[in-house]
Amino acid sequence: MANxxxxxxxxxxxxxxxxxxxxxxxxxxxxxxxxxxxxxxxVDAERLGTLGDGMVTVVGDVSRDEDARRMIATAVERFGRLDVLVANAGVIPLLDVTEATGSDFDEVMAVDGRGMFLTCKYAIEAMRLTGGGAIVCTSSVSGVAGQARQAVYGPAKFVATGLTKHLAVEWAAHGIRVNAVAPGTIETERVAAVRGEPGGPAYLDTVARAHPMARFGRPEEVASAILFLASDESSFVTGAVLPVDGGYLAQ
Incomplete structure:
Protein backbone atom coordinates (compact mmCIF):
# COMPACT_ATOMS: atom_id res chain seq x y z
CA MET A 1 0.00 0.00 0.00
CA ALA A 2 2.74 2.48 0.92
CA ASN A 3 4.26 2.28 -2.56
CA VAL A 43 19.94 22.37 6.93
CA ASP A 44 21.84 19.36 5.54
CA ALA A 45 22.86 20.52 2.07
CA GLU A 46 24.79 17.36 1.22
CA ARG A 47 21.98 14.91 1.89
CA LEU A 48 19.37 17.27 0.47
CA GLY A 49 21.30 17.19 -2.79
CA THR A 50 20.84 13.43 -3.09
CA LEU A 51 17.05 13.61 -3.47
CA GLY A 52 17.39 13.52 -7.22
CA ASP A 53 16.69 15.64 -10.27
CA GLY A 54 13.40 17.50 -10.52
CA MET A 55 13.29 18.40 -6.84
CA VAL A 56 13.75 22.08 -5.98
CA THR A 57 15.93 22.32 -2.87
CA VAL A 58 16.40 25.11 -0.34
CA VAL A 59 19.11 24.90 2.30
CA GLY A 60 18.06 26.71 5.45
CA ASP A 61 17.15 26.60 9.13
CA VAL A 62 13.42 26.75 9.88
CA SER A 63 14.11 28.48 13.19
CA ARG A 64 15.51 31.51 11.35
CA ASP A 65 12.81 33.88 10.21
CA GLU A 66 14.52 34.77 6.93
CA ASP A 67 15.15 31.11 6.07
CA ALA A 68 11.58 30.02 6.81
CA ARG A 69 10.26 32.89 4.70
CA ARG A 70 12.62 31.96 1.85
CA MET A 71 11.46 28.35 1.83
CA ILE A 72 7.88 29.38 1.18
CA ALA A 73 8.83 32.23 -1.17
CA THR A 74 10.82 29.81 -3.33
CA ALA A 75 7.70 27.74 -4.00
CA VAL A 76 5.63 30.82 -4.85
CA GLU A 77 8.34 32.32 -7.05
CA ARG A 78 9.00 29.08 -8.96
CA PHE A 79 5.44 27.82 -9.33
CA GLY A 80 3.13 30.75 -8.61
CA ARG A 81 1.45 29.43 -5.46
CA LEU A 82 1.68 27.04 -2.50
CA ASP A 83 -0.81 24.21 -2.05
CA VAL A 84 0.74 22.05 0.66
CA LEU A 85 3.19 22.50 3.50
CA VAL A 86 4.60 19.56 5.43
CA ALA A 87 6.10 21.14 8.56
CA ASN A 88 8.37 18.29 9.50
CA ALA A 89 11.80 19.65 10.46
CA GLY A 90 12.85 18.75 13.97
CA VAL A 91 15.59 17.54 16.29
CA ILE A 92 15.13 14.61 18.69
CA PRO A 93 17.42 14.50 21.73
CA LEU A 94 16.86 11.73 24.28
CA LEU A 95 17.26 13.40 27.67
CA ASP A 96 15.59 13.26 31.03
CA VAL A 97 15.05 16.49 32.93
CA THR A 98 18.17 16.04 35.09
CA GLU A 99 20.38 15.52 32.03
CA ALA A 100 18.91 18.36 29.95
CA THR A 101 20.09 21.95 30.15
CA GLY A 102 18.26 25.16 29.44
CA SER A 103 20.22 25.37 26.20
CA ASP A 104 18.97 21.91 25.17
CA PHE A 105 15.41 23.05 25.79
CA ASP A 106 15.92 26.27 23.83
CA GLU A 107 17.48 24.44 20.87
CA VAL A 108 14.63 21.97 20.51
CA MET A 109 11.97 24.62 20.96
CA ALA A 110 13.69 26.79 18.35
CA VAL A 111 13.55 24.11 15.66
CA ASP A 112 10.54 21.97 16.58
CA GLY A 113 8.41 24.81 17.98
CA ARG A 114 9.45 28.18 16.53
CA GLY A 115 10.42 26.59 13.20
CA MET A 116 7.02 25.00 12.80
CA PHE A 117 5.31 28.26 13.76
CA LEU A 118 7.31 30.26 11.21
CA THR A 119 6.84 27.87 8.30
CA CYS A 120 3.11 27.60 9.03
CA LYS A 121 2.86 31.39 9.28
CA TYR A 122 4.44 32.05 5.90
CA ALA A 123 2.60 29.14 4.27
CA ILE A 124 -0.75 30.50 5.46
CA GLU A 125 0.12 33.97 4.19
CA ALA A 126 0.73 32.44 0.74
CA MET A 127 -2.25 30.07 0.77
CA ARG A 128 -4.85 32.67 1.71
CA LEU A 129 -3.99 34.58 -1.47
CA THR A 130 -4.90 31.62 -3.69
CA GLY A 131 -7.97 30.24 -1.94
CA GLY A 132 -6.59 27.71 0.50
CA GLY A 133 -4.34 24.73 0.96
CA ALA A 134 -3.31 21.97 3.34
CA ILE A 135 -0.74 21.94 6.11
CA VAL A 136 0.48 18.75 7.77
CA CYS A 137 2.61 19.10 10.90
CA THR A 138 4.77 16.33 12.27
CA SER A 139 3.92 15.91 15.93
CA SER A 140 4.61 12.68 17.83
CA VAL A 141 3.14 10.31 20.35
CA SER A 142 5.29 12.43 22.68
CA GLY A 143 3.08 15.36 21.72
CA VAL A 144 -0.03 13.54 22.95
CA ALA A 145 1.16 11.43 25.90
CA GLY A 146 4.12 11.36 28.27
CA GLN A 147 7.24 9.30 27.62
CA ALA A 148 10.46 8.75 29.51
CA ARG A 149 13.58 10.61 28.34
CA GLN A 150 11.56 13.16 26.37
CA ALA A 151 11.87 16.11 28.75
CA VAL A 152 12.74 18.56 25.96
CA TYR A 153 11.45 16.83 22.81
CA GLY A 154 8.02 15.97 24.21
CA PRO A 155 7.04 19.52 25.20
CA ALA A 156 8.09 20.75 21.75
CA LYS A 157 5.78 18.19 20.16
CA PHE A 158 2.94 19.36 22.38
CA VAL A 159 3.57 22.72 20.70
CA ALA A 160 3.12 21.00 17.34
CA THR A 161 -0.15 19.42 18.46
CA GLY A 162 -1.47 22.69 19.89
CA LEU A 163 -0.42 24.76 16.90
CA THR A 164 -2.22 22.30 14.62
CA LYS A 165 -5.50 22.62 16.47
CA HIS A 166 -5.44 26.40 16.87
CA LEU A 167 -4.49 27.09 13.26
CA ALA A 168 -7.12 24.64 12.03
CA VAL A 169 -9.85 26.62 13.78
CA GLU A 170 -8.40 30.00 12.85
CA TRP A 171 -8.09 29.31 9.11
CA ALA A 172 -10.84 26.82 8.27
CA ALA A 173 -13.06 29.55 6.82
CA HIS A 174 -10.24 30.49 4.44
CA GLY A 175 -10.05 27.00 2.94
CA ILE A 176 -6.84 26.12 4.76
CA ARG A 177 -6.80 22.74 6.49
CA VAL A 178 -4.24 22.05 9.23
CA ASN A 179 -3.65 18.53 10.51
CA ALA A 180 -0.84 16.56 12.10
CA VAL A 181 0.57 13.07 12.23
CA ALA A 182 1.74 11.63 15.56
CA PRO A 183 4.29 8.94 14.74
CA GLY A 184 5.46 6.38 17.21
CA THR A 185 9.09 5.31 16.99
CA ILE A 186 10.14 5.17 13.35
CA GLU A 187 13.16 3.46 11.82
CA THR A 188 15.05 6.63 10.92
CA GLU A 189 18.72 7.53 10.96
CA ARG A 190 18.22 8.85 14.49
CA VAL A 191 17.02 5.46 15.72
CA ALA A 192 19.96 3.79 13.98
CA ALA A 193 22.30 6.14 15.84
CA VAL A 194 20.73 5.26 19.20
CA ARG A 195 21.66 1.62 18.62
CA GLY A 196 25.29 2.66 18.79
CA GLU A 197 24.96 4.66 22.00
CA PRO A 198 25.56 3.22 25.51
CA GLY A 199 22.36 1.56 26.64
CA GLY A 200 20.77 2.28 23.29
CA PRO A 201 19.83 -1.27 22.25
CA ALA A 202 18.17 -1.99 25.61
CA TYR A 203 16.31 1.31 25.49
CA LEU A 204 15.03 0.64 21.97
CA ASP A 205 14.00 -2.90 22.90
CA THR A 206 11.86 -1.48 25.71
CA VAL A 207 10.35 1.11 23.37
CA ALA A 208 9.55 -1.50 20.71
CA ARG A 209 7.70 -3.63 23.26
CA ALA A 210 5.60 -0.59 24.18
CA HIS A 211 4.10 -0.61 20.67
CA PRO A 212 1.31 -3.22 20.46
CA MET A 213 2.45 -4.15 16.95
CA ALA A 214 5.85 -4.95 18.56
CA ARG A 215 7.89 -3.17 15.93
CA PHE A 216 8.93 0.30 14.85
CA GLY A 217 7.34 2.01 11.90
CA ARG A 218 8.93 2.83 8.56
CA PRO A 219 9.27 6.39 7.22
CA GLU A 220 7.23 5.38 4.19
CA GLU A 221 4.30 4.42 6.41
CA VAL A 222 4.22 7.88 7.92
CA ALA A 223 4.58 9.43 4.46
CA SER A 224 1.43 7.59 3.37
CA ALA A 225 -0.52 9.12 6.26
CA ILE A 226 0.85 12.56 5.43
CA LEU A 227 -0.19 12.05 1.80
CA PHE A 228 -3.75 11.33 2.90
CA LEU A 229 -3.92 14.49 5.00
CA ALA A 230 -2.38 16.58 2.21
CA SER A 231 -4.73 15.28 -0.49
CA ASP A 232 -8.36 15.92 -1.32
CA GLU A 233 -9.23 12.56 0.22
CA SER A 234 -9.19 14.32 3.58
CA SER A 235 -11.11 17.38 2.38
CA PHE A 236 -13.40 17.45 5.47
CA VAL A 237 -10.60 16.77 7.94
CA THR A 238 -8.94 19.60 9.85
CA GLY A 239 -7.54 19.90 13.36
CA ALA A 240 -6.88 16.15 13.51
CA VAL A 241 -3.81 14.54 15.02
CA LEU A 242 -3.50 11.16 13.33
CA PRO A 243 -1.51 8.51 15.23
CA VAL A 244 0.84 6.45 13.09
CA ASP A 245 2.15 4.46 16.00
CA GLY A 246 1.44 0.75 15.83
CA GLY A 247 -1.26 1.14 18.49
CA TYR A 248 0.90 2.97 21.06
CA LEU A 249 -1.69 5.61 21.93
CA ALA A 250 -4.57 3.12 21.95
CA GLN A 251 -3.39 1.62 25.23
Whole structure:
Protein backbone atom coordinates (compact mmCIF):
# COMPACT_ATOMS: atom_id res chain seq x y z
CA MET A 1 0.00 0.00 0.00
CA ALA A 2 2.74 2.48 0.92
CA ASN A 3 4.26 2.28 -2.56
CA UNK A 4 1.05 2.67 -4.56
CA UNK A 5 1.03 5.72 -6.83
CA UNK A 6 -2.25 7.36 -7.78
CA UNK A 7 -1.38 10.92 -8.79
CA UNK A 8 -3.25 12.34 -5.79
CA UNK A 9 -1.02 15.42 -5.74
CA UNK A 10 -0.78 16.02 -9.48
CA UNK A 11 0.47 19.57 -10.13
CA UNK A 12 0.21 20.52 -6.45
CA UNK A 13 2.98 22.78 -5.20
CA UNK A 14 4.38 21.40 -1.94
CA UNK A 15 7.05 22.42 0.55
CA UNK A 16 8.50 19.69 2.76
CA UNK A 17 10.82 20.76 5.58
CA UNK A 18 13.38 18.45 7.12
CA UNK A 19 13.46 16.61 3.80
CA UNK A 20 17.06 15.37 3.81
CA UNK A 21 16.35 12.28 5.89
CA UNK A 22 13.79 10.17 7.71
CA UNK A 23 10.10 10.97 7.44
CA UNK A 24 10.72 14.19 5.53
CA UNK A 25 12.76 12.48 2.85
CA UNK A 26 10.23 9.67 2.45
CA UNK A 27 7.46 12.27 2.16
CA UNK A 28 9.25 14.41 -0.42
CA UNK A 29 9.95 11.36 -2.59
CA UNK A 30 6.39 10.06 -2.23
CA UNK A 31 4.92 13.46 -3.11
CA UNK A 32 7.10 13.65 -6.22
CA UNK A 33 5.89 10.21 -7.32
CA UNK A 34 2.32 11.41 -6.79
CA UNK A 35 2.86 14.22 -9.30
CA UNK A 36 3.61 17.11 -6.91
CA UNK A 37 6.06 19.89 -7.60
CA UNK A 38 8.18 19.65 -4.48
CA UNK A 39 10.36 22.21 -2.75
CA UNK A 40 12.47 20.20 -0.29
CA UNK A 41 14.26 22.04 2.52
CA UNK A 42 16.80 21.14 5.20
CA VAL A 43 19.94 22.37 6.93
CA ASP A 44 21.84 19.36 5.54
CA ALA A 45 22.86 20.52 2.07
CA GLU A 46 24.79 17.36 1.22
CA ARG A 47 21.98 14.91 1.89
CA LEU A 48 19.37 17.27 0.47
CA GLY A 49 21.30 17.19 -2.79
CA THR A 50 20.84 13.43 -3.09
CA LEU A 51 17.05 13.61 -3.47
CA GLY A 52 17.39 13.52 -7.22
CA ASP A 53 16.69 15.64 -10.27
CA GLY A 54 13.40 17.50 -10.52
CA MET A 55 13.29 18.40 -6.84
CA VAL A 56 13.75 22.08 -5.98
CA THR A 57 15.93 22.32 -2.87
CA VAL A 58 16.40 25.11 -0.34
CA VAL A 59 19.11 24.90 2.30
CA GLY A 60 18.06 26.71 5.45
CA ASP A 61 17.15 26.60 9.13
CA VAL A 62 13.42 26.75 9.88
CA SER A 63 14.11 28.48 13.19
CA ARG A 64 15.51 31.51 11.35
CA ASP A 65 12.81 33.88 10.21
CA GLU A 66 14.52 34.77 6.93
CA ASP A 67 15.15 31.11 6.07
CA ALA A 68 11.58 30.02 6.81
CA ARG A 69 10.26 32.89 4.70
CA ARG A 70 12.62 31.96 1.85
CA MET A 71 11.46 28.35 1.83
CA ILE A 72 7.88 29.38 1.18
CA ALA A 73 8.83 32.23 -1.17
CA THR A 74 10.82 29.81 -3.33
CA ALA A 75 7.70 27.74 -4.00
CA VAL A 76 5.63 30.82 -4.85
CA GLU A 77 8.34 32.32 -7.05
CA ARG A 78 9.00 29.08 -8.96
CA PHE A 79 5.44 27.82 -9.33
CA GLY A 80 3.13 30.75 -8.61
CA ARG A 81 1.45 29.43 -5.46
CA LEU A 82 1.68 27.04 -2.50
CA ASP A 83 -0.81 24.21 -2.05
CA VAL A 84 0.74 22.05 0.66
CA LEU A 85 3.19 22.50 3.50
CA VAL A 86 4.60 19.56 5.43
CA ALA A 87 6.10 21.14 8.56
CA ASN A 88 8.37 18.29 9.50
CA ALA A 89 11.80 19.65 10.46
CA GLY A 90 12.85 18.75 13.97
CA VAL A 91 15.59 17.54 16.29
CA ILE A 92 15.13 14.61 18.69
CA PRO A 93 17.42 14.50 21.73
CA LEU A 94 16.86 11.73 24.28
CA LEU A 95 17.26 13.40 27.67
CA ASP A 96 15.59 13.26 31.03
CA VAL A 97 15.05 16.49 32.93
CA THR A 98 18.17 16.04 35.09
CA GLU A 99 20.38 15.52 32.03
CA ALA A 100 18.91 18.36 29.95
CA THR A 101 20.09 21.95 30.15
CA GLY A 102 18.26 25.16 29.44
CA SER A 103 20.22 25.37 26.20
CA ASP A 104 18.97 21.91 25.17
CA PHE A 105 15.41 23.05 25.79
CA ASP A 106 15.92 26.27 23.83
CA GLU A 107 17.48 24.44 20.87
CA VAL A 108 14.63 21.97 20.51
CA MET A 109 11.97 24.62 20.96
CA ALA A 110 13.69 26.79 18.35
CA VAL A 111 13.55 24.11 15.66
CA ASP A 112 10.54 21.97 16.58
CA GLY A 113 8.41 24.81 17.98
CA ARG A 114 9.45 28.18 16.53
CA GLY A 115 10.42 26.59 13.20
CA MET A 116 7.02 25.00 12.80
CA PHE A 117 5.31 28.26 13.76
CA LEU A 118 7.31 30.26 11.21
CA THR A 119 6.84 27.87 8.30
CA CYS A 120 3.11 27.60 9.03
CA LYS A 121 2.86 31.39 9.28
CA TYR A 122 4.44 32.05 5.90
CA ALA A 123 2.60 29.14 4.27
CA ILE A 124 -0.75 30.50 5.46
CA GLU A 125 0.12 33.97 4.19
CA ALA A 126 0.73 32.44 0.74
CA MET A 127 -2.25 30.07 0.77
CA ARG A 128 -4.85 32.67 1.71
CA LEU A 129 -3.99 34.58 -1.47
CA THR A 130 -4.90 31.62 -3.69
CA GLY A 131 -7.97 30.24 -1.94
CA GLY A 132 -6.59 27.71 0.50
CA GLY A 133 -4.34 24.73 0.96
CA ALA A 134 -3.31 21.97 3.34
CA ILE A 135 -0.74 21.94 6.11
CA VAL A 136 0.48 18.75 7.77
CA CYS A 137 2.61 19.10 10.90
CA THR A 138 4.77 16.33 12.27
CA SER A 139 3.92 15.91 15.93
CA SER A 140 4.61 12.68 17.83
CA VAL A 141 3.14 10.31 20.35
CA SER A 142 5.29 12.43 22.68
CA GLY A 143 3.08 15.36 21.72
CA VAL A 144 -0.03 13.54 22.95
CA ALA A 145 1.16 11.43 25.90
CA GLY A 146 4.12 11.36 28.27
CA GLN A 147 7.24 9.30 27.62
CA ALA A 148 10.46 8.75 29.51
CA ARG A 149 13.58 10.61 28.34
CA GLN A 150 11.56 13.16 26.37
CA ALA A 151 11.87 16.11 28.75
CA VAL A 152 12.74 18.56 25.96
CA TYR A 153 11.45 16.83 22.81
CA GLY A 154 8.02 15.97 24.21
CA PRO A 155 7.04 19.52 25.20
CA ALA A 156 8.09 20.75 21.75
CA LYS A 157 5.78 18.19 20.16
CA PHE A 158 2.94 19.36 22.38
CA VAL A 159 3.57 22.72 20.70
CA ALA A 160 3.12 21.00 17.34
CA THR A 161 -0.15 19.42 18.46
CA GLY A 162 -1.47 22.69 19.89
CA LEU A 163 -0.42 24.76 16.90
CA THR A 164 -2.22 22.30 14.62
CA LYS A 165 -5.50 22.62 16.47
CA HIS A 166 -5.44 26.40 16.87
CA LEU A 167 -4.49 27.09 13.26
CA ALA A 168 -7.12 24.64 12.03
CA VAL A 169 -9.85 26.62 13.78
CA GLU A 170 -8.40 30.00 12.85
CA TRP A 171 -8.09 29.31 9.11
CA ALA A 172 -10.84 26.82 8.27
CA ALA A 173 -13.06 29.55 6.82
CA HIS A 174 -10.24 30.49 4.44
CA GLY A 175 -10.05 27.00 2.94
CA ILE A 176 -6.84 26.12 4.76
CA ARG A 177 -6.80 22.74 6.49
CA VAL A 178 -4.24 22.05 9.23
CA ASN A 179 -3.65 18.53 10.51
CA ALA A 180 -0.84 16.56 12.10
CA VAL A 181 0.57 13.07 12.23
CA ALA A 182 1.74 11.63 15.56
CA PRO A 183 4.29 8.94 14.74
CA GLY A 184 5.46 6.38 17.21
CA THR A 185 9.09 5.31 16.99
CA ILE A 186 10.14 5.17 13.35
CA GLU A 187 13.16 3.46 11.82
CA THR A 188 15.05 6.63 10.92
CA GLU A 189 18.72 7.53 10.96
CA ARG A 190 18.22 8.85 14.49
CA VAL A 191 17.02 5.46 15.72
CA ALA A 192 19.96 3.79 13.98
CA ALA A 193 22.30 6.14 15.84
CA VAL A 194 20.73 5.26 19.20
CA ARG A 195 21.66 1.62 18.62
CA GLY A 196 25.29 2.66 18.79
CA GLU A 197 24.96 4.66 22.00
CA PRO A 198 25.56 3.22 25.51
CA GLY A 199 22.36 1.56 26.64
CA GLY A 200 20.77 2.28 23.29
CA PRO A 201 19.83 -1.27 22.25
CA ALA A 202 18.17 -1.99 25.61
CA TYR A 203 16.31 1.31 25.49
CA LEU A 204 15.03 0.64 21.97
CA ASP A 205 14.00 -2.90 22.90
CA THR A 206 11.86 -1.48 25.71
CA VAL A 207 10.35 1.11 23.37
CA ALA A 208 9.55 -1.50 20.71
CA ARG A 209 7.70 -3.63 23.26
CA ALA A 210 5.60 -0.59 24.18
CA HIS A 211 4.10 -0.61 20.67
CA PRO A 212 1.31 -3.22 20.46
CA MET A 213 2.45 -4.15 16.95
CA ALA A 214 5.85 -4.95 18.56
CA ARG A 215 7.89 -3.17 15.93
CA PHE A 216 8.93 0.30 14.85
CA GLY A 217 7.34 2.01 11.90
CA ARG A 218 8.93 2.83 8.56
CA PRO A 219 9.27 6.39 7.22
CA GLU A 220 7.23 5.38 4.19
CA GLU A 221 4.30 4.42 6.41
CA VAL A 222 4.22 7.88 7.92
CA ALA A 223 4.58 9.43 4.46
CA SER A 224 1.43 7.59 3.37
CA ALA A 225 -0.52 9.12 6.26
CA ILE A 226 0.85 12.56 5.43
CA LEU A 227 -0.19 12.05 1.80
CA PHE A 228 -3.75 11.33 2.90
CA LEU A 229 -3.92 14.49 5.00
CA ALA A 230 -2.38 16.58 2.21
CA SER A 231 -4.73 15.28 -0.49
CA ASP A 232 -8.36 15.92 -1.32
CA GLU A 233 -9.23 12.56 0.22
CA SER A 234 -9.19 14.32 3.58
CA SER A 235 -11.11 17.38 2.38
CA PHE A 236 -13.40 17.45 5.47
CA VAL A 237 -10.60 16.77 7.94
CA THR A 238 -8.94 19.60 9.85
CA GLY A 239 -7.54 19.90 13.36
CA ALA A 240 -6.88 16.15 13.51
CA VAL A 241 -3.81 14.54 15.02
CA LEU A 242 -3.50 11.16 13.33
CA PRO A 243 -1.51 8.51 15.23
CA VAL A 244 0.84 6.45 13.09
CA ASP A 245 2.15 4.46 16.00
CA GLY A 246 1.44 0.75 15.83
CA GLY A 247 -1.26 1.14 18.49
CA TYR A 248 0.90 2.97 21.06
CA LEU A 249 -1.69 5.61 21.93
CA ALA A 250 -4.57 3.12 21.95
CA GLN A 251 -3.39 1.62 25.23
Missing amino acids: EVSGRLADRVCVVTGAASGIGRATALRFAREGARVVATD
